[in-house]
Each structure stands twice: as C-alpha cells, then as structure tokens.
Amino acid sequence: MPPAAPPAWLKIAPALFLALWSSGFVVLKVGLAYADPLTFLALRYACVVLILAPLLLALRPPLPTGVQAWTHLAMVGLLLQAGYFCFTYLSLKQGMSAGGLALITSLQPILIGLLAPAIAHERVDARRWAGLALGVTGAALVIVAKASIDVLAPLGLLFAVGALLCITGGTLYEKRFGVQVHPIASNLVQYGVGLAVTAPLAFWLEPMHIEWTGGLLGSLAYLVVGNSLVAITLLLTMIRYGEASRVSALFFLVPPCTAVIALLILREPIPPLAWPGMALAALGILLVTRKPGGAPK
Template identity: 85%
Template sequence: MTPATTPTWLKAAPALFLLLWSSGFVVLKVGLAYADPLTFLAVRYACVVLILAPLMLLMRPPLPRGAREWGHLAMVGLLLQAGYFCCTYLSLKWGMSAGGLALIASLQPILIGLLAPVFAHEQVDIRRWVGLGLGVSGAALVIVAKASIDVLAPLGLLFAVGALLCITSGTLYEKRYGVQTHPVTSNLIQYAVGLGVTAPLAFWLEPMRIEWTGPLLGALAYLVVGNSLIAITLLLTMIRHGEASRVSALFFLVPPCTAVFALAVLGEPIPPLAWPGMALAALGILLVTRTARAQPK
C-alpha cells in the first residue's frame, strides 16, 4: 500500500506487537505449570471462538466472497494457529529447551528474506541482508547468554523446525493471498480451524490435565486477549500493509524483549553477554526496516 492509504495507527503496531508477543512467552511459562500444553492451547482457542462468535452475530461483518477467500483464510489459520502453535507447544513437551526453540524461531526472517523474492515478489537488497545477519547474530547472543541450548531431543528439534516452517509459510501465504476482510471474520475462521486441529490432538496425545488456579486463569486471559486477538491481528495487518521481510525482522527483537520481561516478571537475570546481543538485534532491525531515501529526479 502507498503511504496515503496506510492507516495512521499502524505506525504504533510494531511496538505494540513486540510488547504483546514477547511478554506472551513469559505468561505462557506461567500457564503451562498448571496444564498440559495442547490442552492449554485448545482451551485458549475455545475462549477466542466464544468471544468472537457473539461479536460476529452482533456486528454482522461481511463474509468472505466465494470458496477461494474462505480457503485462503482457513489456510492461514492452519499454518499459523494450528501448525505454528501446535509445533511450538509440542517442541517444549518433547524436551526442547526454550532457548533452543527461540534460536530456531529467530531464523524465520532469514528464510523470509530468501523466499520473499519467489513467493511474495519482494526484492531484498544488500543493506537488508546485512541487517538480517546482524539481527540473527544478536538474537543468538541473547539466547546463548540466557539459556542452555539443548538440541539433544530429536523429536523436540523436529517440532521446533516444524514451527519455523509453519510461521514462515504462513507469513508468505498471507502476504501473497491475504484476504482483505473484517478482523472479526478472519480471526473467527482462523481460530476455528486452530481449535479443530488442537482439540483432537490434545485428546489423543495428552491426559488433558488442567488445574483451574488463579495464575492459570490470568495467563489464559492475557494470551486470549493480548496474543490471540490483538497481537495476531496486528501481525497479519502489518504483513498485508508492508513487506514480509521487513515485518518478519521484528522477530529478532523477540528474544531480547522476552529476556527483559522475564527479568521483570519472573526475576530471571540478564547475563552481561545478552546486552550487546540486544544492541546487535536492534541495529539489524534498523537496517532492515529503514526505508531507502528517494532519489531526486
């Protein structure tokens, strides 16, 4: 979109997205102490659907036009809500450390940069490649300094790679085939797809343990509203209005921001090596997202 047609509020979207997405990992850690991973995810999606369904009836937003638009929305839900989050939760369940999972997920902007010219018709110049390299180096420094990288669990590693491929595919698919429709409509379709996948998996793979405690309810409320309703909507909107390689570069700042939230909420210290990693990640983001100056005619 041209600057004239881009909503003004979208300028604040990257900062708000990072705030909600990064803090979500800390909140998720609290919630998983009281529930099995896929069971917790299925309950989260069920709550989102229960919120959106009455809104759909009251607001009556436009429905997708034709089977193709329905299919595109469902595919994004399958890749992001079902694929990415299921693989993330299962990776943790099968022995992958949070640091190892975050390191693999931080490779997403590199994959986007490689694949965007083919699937999203975007060109990634040298300046942005330098930024992507600095970003992934900074994210890796933060993760290595903060947590041990345990990749000795083959199944956990497999699910972590699956999560990386799902969010990369979902980002590129949304950029190329994204449907311009009301957020209530698109979110309801995508989370219904996610619930339809996660609930049977939870029933099949887990005893479906869940303890209805205050911390679990608080974590569930935050993830439902902050992550599922607001952060995902911001992410998909930014992808539609911008370049996929620029938007995906925001994920370089997720490990540093998560480390800061973990310090504030859980009291987890930030090692000295993590601070230069944060600076590198921020510099990489600056190079990737900076718009080149227009040449005078």
C-alpha cells in the same frame, strides 16, 4: 490489493506487537504450570471462538465472498494457529530446550528474505541482508546467554523445524494471497481452524490435565485477548500493508524483549553477554525497516 494509505494506527503497531508477543512467552510460562501444553492451547482457542462468535452475530461485519477467500483464511489459520503453535508446544514437550527452540524459530526472517522474492514478489537488497545477519547474530547471543542450547532430542528438533516452517509459510502466504476481511470474521475462521486441529491432538496425546487456579485464569485471559486477538491481528495487518521481510525481522527483537520482561516480572537475571546481543538485534532491525532514503518503512 490493500488501499494506498495504511491506517494511522499502524504506526504504533510494531511496538505494540513486540510488547504483547514477547510478554506472551512469560505469561505462558505461568499458565503451563497448571495445564498440559496442547490442552492449554485448545482451551485458549476455544475461549477466542466463544468471544468472537457472539460479536460476529451482533455486529454482522461483511463476510468474505467466494470459496477462494474462505480457503485463504483457513490456510493462514492452519499454518499459524494450528501449525506454528502446535509444533512449538510439542517441541517443548519432547525435550527441546526453550533456548534451542527460540534459536531455531528466530531464523524465520532469514527464510523470509530467501523466499520473499519468489513467493511475495519483493526484493531484499544488500542493506537489508546485512540487517538480517546482525539481527540473527544478536538474537543468538541473547539466547545463548539465557539458556543452554540443547538440540539433542531428535523429535523435539523436528517439531521446532516444523514450527519455523509453519510461521514462515504463514507469513509468506498471507503476504501473497491474503484477503481483506473484517478482523472479527478473519480471526474467527483462523482460530476455528486452530481449535479443530489442537483439540483432537490434546485428546490424543495428553491426559488433558487442568488446574483451575488464579494463575491459570490470568494467563489464559492475557493470552486470549493480548496475543490471540490483538497481537495476531497486528501481525497480519502489518504483513498486508508492508513487506514480509521487514515485518518478519521484528522477531529478532522478541528474545531480547522477552528477556527484559522476564527480568521485570519473574526476576530472571540478564547475563552480560545478552546486552550486546540486544544492541545488535536493534541495529539489525534499524537496517531492515528503513527505506533506502533513510525514512522508516
């Protein structure tokens, strides 16, 4: 069980997580121009493991005790690092549009709301259901405005649904069975599992092409530190201290935030229809993340 009082820095975690996670899609777009998708993912995980392993030996943080704790950590790594990201990359490779993939995975908070009472033992009231509905509507408007939704690739659609189920399962599993472990130890286990799955898949499915350019190295560095180390740690910590349905609702803001970052960095325009979508998503988040008395969670 988590301690009664969450750490003070957790107050800024949602904003920092959104900034890192949303910008990761833009940075990933740069890196994928120079490497095959699963090869790039395996390289990313290998870099994380190479960073964390010496830190574990130097700092000697407390390790999880018991087979059950190790199993729980490995399962989260399997669902989030291996399952979600592999299915996401494979869906794009099989012809699924980015807009279609984003629309399907943005349904995650709705699934969390449906499953959380039974799995994570938390109640989703009518106000939060209204917020979830507004959030998914706003996210859909942003996605439809930004890209044509092409879900005609059957295998790509299947992989997109797999990504949705994996991130939903990982969120609920962490909330229900997550163990408190030092972040270096937990991340090393989970990314080790991700590497053990993605590297053989890359070898089997791809020519493992990589162009060692400045763009690839910059993208890789950002994804390793910003997304794989900081953002994932923030996400799992927020899930552990908060309600899964509230935390997962943050994903409604990922498409709007990504659109704004792409405008600033890649000069990708934001169509007029996307702006009301962003407003609806923000309103949905406000409803979901506030307590009945009006104070933010």
